[in-house]
Amino acid sequence: MKTRWPKAKRLPALRRAVEQDPFLTDEELAQRFGVSSQTIRLDRLELSIPDMRTRTRRVAEGAYRQLRAVHRREIVGELYQLERGVSALSVLNTSEDMVFEKSRVVRGHCIFAQAESLALAVIDAEVALTGVANIKYKYPVQVGQKLIARAEVTRRRQNKYFVAVRTQVDGREVFRAKFIMVSLTPGGEVL
Amino acid sequence: MKTRWPKAKRLPALRRAVEQDPFLTDEELAQRFGVSSQTIRLDRLELSIPDMRTRTRRVAEGAYRQLRAVHRREIVGELYQLERGVSALSVLNTSEDMVFEKSRVVRGHCIFAQAESLALAVIDAEVALTGVANIKYKYPVQVGQKLIARAEVTRRRQNKYFVAVRTQVDGREVFRAKFIMVSLTPGGEVL
DNA sequence: GCTGCATATATGACCAGCTTATAAGGGAAG
DNA sequence: CTTCCCTTATAAGCTGGTCATATATGCAGC
Numbered sequence: 001m002k003t004r005w006p007k008a009k010r011l012p013a014l015r016r017a018v019e020q021d022p023f024l025t026d027e028e029l030a031q032r033f034g035v036s037s038q039t040i041r042l043d044r045l046e047l048s049i050p051d052m053r054t055r056t057r058r059v060a061e062g063a064y065r066q067l068r069a070v071h072r073r074e075i076v077g078e079l080y081q082l083e084r085g086v087s088a089l090s091v092l093n094t095s096e097d098m099v100f101e102k103s104r105v106v107r108g109h110c111i112f113a114q115a116e117s118l119a120l121a122v123i124d125a126e127v128a129l130t131g132v133a134n135i136k137y138k139y140p141v142q143v144g145q146k147l148i149a150r151a152e153v154t155r156r157r158q159n160k161y162f163v164a165v166r167t168q169v170d171g172r173e174v175f176r177a178k179f180i181m182v183s184l185t186p187g188g189e190v191l
Numbered sequence: 192m193k194t195r196w197p198k199a200k201r202l203p204a205l206r207r208a209v210e211q212d213p214f215l216t217d218e219e220l221a222q223r224f225g226v227s228s229q230t231i232r233l234d235r236l237e238l239s240i241p242d243m244r245t246r247t248r249r250v251a252e253g254a255y256r257q258l259r260a261v262h263r264r265e266i267v268g269e270l271y272q273l274e275r276g277v278s279a280l281s282v283l284n285t286s287e288d289m290v291f292e293k294s295r296v297v298r299g300h301c302i303f304a305q306a307e308s309l310a311l312a313v314i315d316a317e318v319a320l321t322g323v324a325n326i327k328y329k330y331p332v333q334v335g336q337k338l339i340a341r342a343e344v345t346r347r348r349q350n351k352y353f354v355a356v357r358t359q360v361d362g363r364e365v366f367r368a369k370f371i372m373v374s375l376t377p378g379g380e381v382l
Numbered sequence: 383g384c385t386g387c388a389t390a391t392a393t394g395a396c397c398a399g400c401t402t403a404t405a406a407g408g409g410a411a412g
Numbered sequence: 413c414t415t416c417c418c419t420t421a422t423a424a425g426c427t428g429g430t431c432a433t434a435t436a437t438g439c440a441g442c
Contacts, residue, residue: 004390006389007388007389007390022251023248023251023252025427025428025429026428026429027428035390035391036390036391036392037391037428037429038390038391038392039389039390039391041429041430042389042390051428051429051430052428052429053244053247053398053427053428053429056244056247056248056251057214057247057251059251060213060214060247060248060250060251061214076300105320107304108307108320108321109267109300109303109304109307109308112300112303112304112307113298113300113303113304116298116299116300116303117300129296129299129328129331130299130328131327131328132325132326132327132328133303133324133325133326133327134323134324134325134326135323135324135325135326136322136323136324137320137321137322137323140320195419197418198417198418198419216398216399216400217399217400218398218399226419226420227419227420227421228399228400229419229420229421230418230419230420232400232401233418233419236401242399242400242401243399243400244399244400244427244428245400
């Protein structure tokens, strides 16, 4: 960008730019908008956008928590209750990264991921995989809504666990799934 | 920590500390190990541990990629063929962020996400959502394996599309799903 | 034209958290 | 005692900022 962006256009564009890529320095932003870095700093001040290092740190911290959540506990969402082999409950706050751009509706596989990982958590096995799932999306979920998923083990046969998950938003069931989870026999087939 | 840690004990401890909390400055580490910050810097040099800002940036970038990869992308995997309303093909290279730590097996919802987003891509509609899915995981997928998903529209009834997706690894079918996709009536129910 | 004001840029001093290089002290081992 | 490693200190320079102050530019109204 060579031409100098006027302030009115620059401010919202600046906000979008750092949201999309938090790793941009003032210098880089200045070049992008054809102004000086000082102007960018004034703009940031006005929009209360913190500096690059702070932004980076925040992304890192947030993502770190999430990484731990995904890797350590292997639960998408936060686990609130767990009675092994019986039932479990997790909550997932839907955010901007989970939606379709056009419709602002939460992607199906995010809802699915919460349900599946809850189903995995609830069964009382060392290593397990999903075998079969029957799922139904009943209502679209908007970004920002809180997904409350309840899992219940309904049957168990040998190494197969039958788990039912129901997901609610504000008391309304938006999703339900029946899973058959299988304890893994290494290298072998799932079903 | 008041007592000065000897080098032999300090080095491995330093590595662990930084791994566990990448946000520690040299000054903080120095205090923790009862040495000067210069010593910490020499230690880092010896262990080739980058400085705090670099560590923070790396965590942020890695996590950012992961968030994007899992949540954001409209098509999970790469779209290779698309005949709107008829069939589509996508390829997903499985990576470290997709696996369970213990078993090194790719998470179910990653495979599901590829299939679902392919099913969405193949139907010829402006805005659409998943209504119902029947899915079956046949074999576990190891990290590094290439997932090839083929989607076919099998039926269409009003605003409902029936899509079958089969996912193969090296010619072996590891996953299959039947989706009923629904064009969205805004605010209304899905099914 | 000129004045006035918002916007924009420049300048200088300062900061954290480093890097690099150089120098120097202490303590155990030969 | 001397040597050598470990440790600390000191100074200069870097990035990516902060804050405060001064100056320049555009343009709108009179």
